[in-house]
Amino acid sequence: MKNLKIAIQKSGRLNEKSVQLLKNCGLDFENYKSSLITSASNFNLEILFLRDDDIPGYVEQGIADLGIVGENVIDETQAKVNYLQRLGFGKCTLKLAIAKDSTIQDLQDLNGKSIATSYPVILKSFLDEYKINADIQTISGSVEIAPGLGLSDAICDIVSTGGTLKSNGLKPFADVRKSEAILIGREGLEENEILAELLQRIQSVLRAKETKYVVLNVEKANLPIITEILHGVKSPTVVPLAEEGWVAVHTVISEDDFWGKINVLKSAGAQGIVVMPIEKIIL
Ligand code: ATP
Ligand code: MG
Structure with missing residues (x-):
């Protein structure tokens, strides 16, 4: 092939x-x-x-x-x-940003202003959508320094944490598009x-990546409530422990769910909770 x-x-x-x-x-x-x-x-x-x-x-x-x-x-x-x-x-957001002390307050204030960006096509279609007429200055990098140098009134650039904006005296102003x-x-x-x-x-x-393999011990009497809290790929696997009246529960759950559920599981009698990464899940 x-x-x-x-x-x-x-x-x-x-x-x-x-x-x-x-x-x-x-x-x-x-x-x-x-x-x-x-x-x-x-x-x-x-x-x-x-x-x-x-x-x-x-x-x-x-x-x-x-x-x-x-x-x-x-x-x-x-x-x-x-x-x-x-x-x-690779999650990030393409944002408009302005100088911290800028007088620009809403999108319409961008009319007649200049905006530096490495994304002229996306910016143009965003501005068209809001019927804003601004001057797009296309530069290929270090866009954040443009307002400080007097090249533009605003910028449109990729932001993930906002740290670079802040250290260049800028503040985010509006989201243009999310990306991953x-x-x-x-x-x-x-x-x-x-x-x-x-x-x-x-x-x-x-x-x-989104799921974890969870093993926990619980007294048999508390099993129904534990299985209710845990909704795995299917129903959990329940294995008897050497100690009479106790079982180990094995299941797969979403990591987001897990952090919300951990205290509920504990108060329902779960002990020795072990969480493991999963390499692959083939359905
Ligand atoms: P190349 O040399 O390949 O052209 P580049 O400098 O254009 O690289 P990178 O900065 O490596 O690009 O970013 C690649 C992609 O990663 C971006 O297009 C974007 O989709 C994504 N990304 C995620 N977070 C960020 C961020 N904080 N800053 C920039 N890009 C980010
Ligand atoms: Mg590139």
């Missing part, structure tokens, strides 16, 4: 997690050193290491079959590609066996 090619970021914020995801799917390959292309030794996949801006175009043209890239980059390049799977990492890393595919790839296998593996890894 012909190998598929997947394009991932060569270095930067998405590189490590993209590589880790593919490795967690059981793929064995050399990470980027000097070669821009490498093959998985145990899967029909070649990995191309590229600048993230180039990934949507490579996939649109079919030079790569698949890609892992931020939604922000797909929108900005307007490449025609299929969205195959949200990946849950996404698996994209070229058009016409829908019926591909290698893709189907890869997607199944990716989904089982993503599912496992």
Whole structure:
């Protein structure tokens, strides 16, 4: 079968997690050193290491079959590609920000103002939506320093924690778009066996990441209330303990749920609660 090619970021914020995801799917390959292309030794996949801006175009043209890239980059390049799977990492928000002491108060105040950004396409469509006429200054990096230098009245840039904005005397003003890393595919790839296998593996890894394997001990009399609190993949496994009248309960639960439930479990008589990571969940 012909190998598929997947394009991932060569270095930067998405590189490590993209590589880790593919490795967690059981793929064995050399990470980027000097070669821009490498093959998985145990899967029909070649990995191309590229600048993230180039990934949507490579996939649109079919030079790569698949890609892992931020939604922000797909929108900005307007490449025609299929969205195959949200990946849950690389989460960030494209925001408008202004100087801390700016007189701008609402979106309409941006009329006639200038906004520096590396995302002119996304910004333009946002401004059009709100019927705002502003001057877009496209710059390729270090956007945060533009207002301080007098280049613009506002900026539109990616923010995750807001630390960079703050240290440049800026404050967030409005959200333009949220983004996360996404698996994209070229058009016409829908019926591909290698893709189907890869997607199944990716989904089982993503599912496992959100869930934990939980083992706890409880007196038999308290079992009904414990099983009520825990809704696992199916009903929990109950194993008798050597001590008469006690059982161990094994189950899989969502991590978000778990922290909400832990005190309820304790007061329902659960003891020795052990929480373990899960590698994969195949449904
Ligand atoms: P390249 O050299 O590949 O062009 P880059 O400098 O354009 O890299 P990075 O800063 O590595 O890009 O970010 C890659 C992607 O990671 C962004 O497009 C965005 O989707 C996502 N991302 C997540 N959090 C952040 C953040 N705090 N700042 C910037 N990008 C982030
Ligand atoms: Mg880039």
